[in-house]
Amino acid sequence: MKYEVLAPAGEIDAILPLIEAGADAIYVGLKGFSSRPNNADLSLDEIKTAVNICHSNNTRLHVAINAGIQNDDINIIQSNLLSLERYGVDAVILSDWGMLYKTTQLLTKTEVHASTLLGVYNAKTVNLLKEMGVNRVVLSTNLYIDEIISIMNAEPDMEYEIVADGGICFNDNRICELPHYLKENDYCVGCKDEYYRNDDMVSIGSKSISLSEIVQIFVELGILSYKIEGRTVPYKYIVPHTKKLSEALKNTKVKKDTSSLHYFKRVNLEDRL
Amino acid sequence: MNCYIQTDYVSPSMLEFIEKHEDIKGVVLGDYTCNRRMFSGGYAELIKNVGQYTCINKEIIIQTPIYATSRNVDEMMAGIVFLDTEYHVKKYLVQDVGILATISEIIPDAELIWSQMGRNRGNIFNMNSVLFLQEHGLMGMEVAFKSRLSVLKKHGMKAYASYGNIVYKSVSRNCYNKYFSNDTVCRIACCDHSECLTTKNNKEISVDGFFLDKAYQYDDSREYWDSVYDNCENVIIHAENFGKALEKYNNYKEIIVTYE
Numbered sequence: 001m002k003y004e005v006l007a008p009a010g011e012i013d014a015i016l017p018l019i020e021a022g023a024d025a026i027y028v029g030l031k032g033f034s035s036r037p038n039n040a041d042l043s044l045d046e047i048k049t050a051v052n053i054c055h056s057n058n059t060r061l062h063v064a065i066n067a068g069i070q071n072d073d074i075n076i077i078q079s080n081l082l083s084l085e086r087y088g089v090d091a092v093i094l095s096d097w098g099m100l101y102k103t104t105q106l107l108t109k110t111e112v113h114a115s116t117l118l119g120v121y122n123a124k125t126v127n128l129l130k131e132m133g134v135n136r137v138v139l140s141t142n143l144y145i146d147e148i149i150s151i152m153n154a155e156p157d158m159e160y161e162i163v164a165d166g167g168i169c170f171n172d173n174r175i176c177e178l179p180h181y182l183k184e185n186d187y188c189v190g191c192k193d194e195y196y197r198n199d200d201m202v203s204i205g206s207k208s209i210s211l212s213e214i215v216q217i218f219v220e221l222g223i224l225s226y227k228i229e230g231r232t233v234p235y236k237y238i239v240p241h242t243k244k245l246s247e248a249l250k251n252t253k254v255k256k257d258t259s260s261l262h263y264f265k266r267v268n269l270e271d272r273l
Numbered sequence: 274m275n276c277y278i279q280t281d282y283v284s285p286s287m288l289e290f291i292e293k294h295e296d297i298k299g300v301v302l303g304d305y306t307c308n309r310r311m312f313s314g315g316y317a318e319l320i321k322n323v324g325q326y327t328c329i330n331k332e333i334i335i336q337t338p339i340y341a342t343s344r345n346v347d348e349m350m351a352g353i354v355f356l357d358t359e360y361h362v363k364k365y366l367v368q369d370v371g372i373l374a375t376i377s378e379i380i381p382d383a384e385l386i387w388s389q390m391g392r393n394r395g396n397i398f399n400m401n402s403v404l405f406l407q408e409h410g411l412m413g414m415e416v417a418f419k420s421r422l423s424v425l426k427k428h429g430m431k432a433y434a435s436y437g438n439i440v441y442k443s444v445s446r447n448c449y450n451k452y453f454s455n456d457t458v459c460r461i462a463c464c465d466h467s468e469c470l471t472t473k474n475n476k477e478i479s480v481d482g483f484f485l486d487k488a489y490q491y492d493d494s495r496e497y498w499d500s501v502y503d504n505c506e507n508v509i510i511h512a513e514n515f516g517k518a519l520e521k522y523n524n525y526k527e528i529i530v531t532y533e
Contacts, residue, residue, distance in 0.1 A: 071399045097370065098401025121342045124371030128409070142446045143342065150343030195469045195478060195485075197449075204449050204469060204480070 003249045004225040006062065006161065007242045010040035014235035015053050021239045022246025025060035026050070027093065029231055030084075033065045033077060040232040044080060048087045055088065064231075066095040066115045074099075078106060085110045093138070094118075104133035111135040116163060121147070123154030130158050138163070138227065145217065152221060159224050164211040165241050166229030210241065212248040219252045274529055275507045277301055277334060277433075280518050282311060282464070283322060287515040292329040297522075299332030301366060301509060305390050305439075306339055306483040307448065310463050313456050316352055327360050334364040334509075337376075339390055339483075340446055341369045354379060367391060370409065377410025386413040389435050389511075390444075400428060415509060417492065419500035426504045434501040436525055437489035437511030442478060444487075449480040489513065491521060493528065502532045 007023035009015050029041035054061040085107050094100045095115035104112050113136040114129050136159040195204045228241050279301035291297050304311035312318030323333050356362040357380050364384045367373045368391030413431035417438035425432040450462035463482040481487040489511050512518035
C-alpha cells in the first residue's frame with residue numbers, strides 16, 4: 001500500500017461503509033480516554049469486534065487514547081493498551097509525552113503514533129519521538145508546507161500523517177477554546193463560526209478544508225497517511241469525504257523523476273515509485 | 274521569595290522601577306508569539322534590553338516562542354547561544370519539547386522552565402510526562418494551581434508560581450491584526466485589543482495579536498498563596514503592561530508580607 005486514507009469511526013456500524021468508500025485504515029477512540037465525547041468512542045469489547053471487521057477486510061485499525069491523562073489513569077490505560085495489543089489493534093495514537101514513552105516500552109507489536117495534539121513543530125521533536133520508538137507522527141495542522149518539508153528532510157525515516165480533511169485550522173491546532181458547533185451537513189466540529197474584525201469586516205474565522213484537490217503536493221513530499229477528521233459526526237457525512245480523498249489519492253501520479261524536486265527527494269519516496 | 278516580572282510590553286519606566294526595587298529579582302524578556310510585539314526592534318531590541326537589565330544586576334529569564342519551526346529555530350538558537358555567551362543568561366521559559374532538548378544539549382547548565390503557555394498547550398497532565406521532560410533537561414515548571422505546586426516539589430522540580438495565569442480562547446499561527454509590515458501600527462494594534470464580532474451569536478471577542486480573548490487571571494486566594502509559600506521560592510508576576518504590573522506587584526507585596 002502506497003498511501004493510506006485514515007477514516008474516523010464513532011460507532012461499529014460506520015466501519016464497513018467507510019471501508020467500502022475507500023478507507024485503508026479506520027481510527028476509533030477508546031471510551032473514557034479519547035479527546036472526544038464517550039458516545040463517539042468504543043469500549044474494549046467493541047474495539048475487539050472492530051479489529052475483526054477491519055482485518056477481515058484487509059484494513060488497519062488505529063485506536064486514539066488522546067485525552068489528558070491523569071496520574072490515576074496510568075495503570076488502567078496500561079492495562080487497556082495490553083488488551084488492545086492482544087486484540088491485534090494495528091496502532092495506538094497518543095498525545096501525552098509520558099504515555100508515549102511508557103507505551104513504546106510496553107507494546108511489542110502494536111505501532112505507536114504521536115497524535116496531532118502533541119503539537120509537533122520541528123525536526124528535533126520528531127527526532128526525540130523516533131529515538132523513543134514512535135512509528136508515526138501526525139503533523140500539526142497549522143504547519144506551512146516548507147516547515148513540513150524541513151521536518152521530513154531532517155527525519156526521513158519517520159512515517160508521517162497529515163490531517164487532510166476537516167480539522168485544518170490555523171488556530172492552535174485544536175488546543176483552543178473557541179466555541180465548537182456541529183453544523184447541519186458539516187461534519188467539522190471545529191470553531192467554524194465566522195469572526196469579523198469590526199473595523200474592516202475581514203473574516204478571521206477558520207473554514208472546513210479538504211486537501212483532496214491538492215493532495216498531489218503531499219504525496220510528492222512522501223506523506224504516508226491522510227486522515228479525515230470527525231469521529232463525532234454521523235458516518236453518512238464521512239463516507240463522501242472518504243470517497244473523495246481515496247479517489248484523489250488513486251488519481252495521483254508521483255513523478256518518476258524526482259531529481260528536480262530537490263526538497264521532495266526522500267529515501268522512502270524512491271522505494272514507493 | 275524571588276519575584277520576577279513579565280509584561281507584554283517593556284518600557285524605560287519599568288527598567289527604572291525594577292532597578293529601585295531590590296526585592297524584584299529579575300524580568301522575563303521575550304514574547305509568547307512575536308518579539309516585534311514586545312520590542313519594536315524585534316530580537317535586536319530584546320538583546321539590548323538584556324544588556325540593560327544585566328547592567329542593573331537583574332536576572333533575565335528568556336521566554337521562547339510558542340511555535341518553534343524551521344522558520345525561526347535557527348535565529349532563536351543563535352540568539353540563545355549569544356545571550357548565554359555574552360550575558361550569561363541561564364534561565365529559559367520553554368513550551369516546545371524539541372526546543373527544551375536542544376537548549377539542554379547546547380547549554381547544559383541552563384535552567385529550563387516549562388512556561389505557562391507550554392502548560393496550557395502541552396498536555397502535561399501526569400508525572401510520567403514531567404519525568405520525561407526532566408530527562409530532557411527540564412528543571413522547573415510554571416504553575417498556577419495549588420495542587421501542582423506540592424506535586425512538583427515532591428519530584429524535585431522547581432516551581433515558579435504564576436501570578437497572572439494566561440487565558441485565551443485561541444492562539445493562532447497567523448497574527449489576527451493586519452499591520453504586520455508597519456512597525457508602529459503593528460504594536461498599536463496589539464495594544465488596542467480591538468473587538469471582533471461573530472455573525473452567528475453576535476458575540477464579541479477581543480483580538481490581541483496572535484491571541485483571541487487573551488487575559489490574565491489573578492488568584493488572590495489564601496489557599497493558593499499558602500501553597501505558594503509552602504512549596505516554592507519563585508513567583509512570576511504577569512501583566513499586559515508596566516502600569517498593570519505595578520498594580521499587581523503592590524498586591525503581591527500586600528499578600529506576601531503576611532507570610533514574612
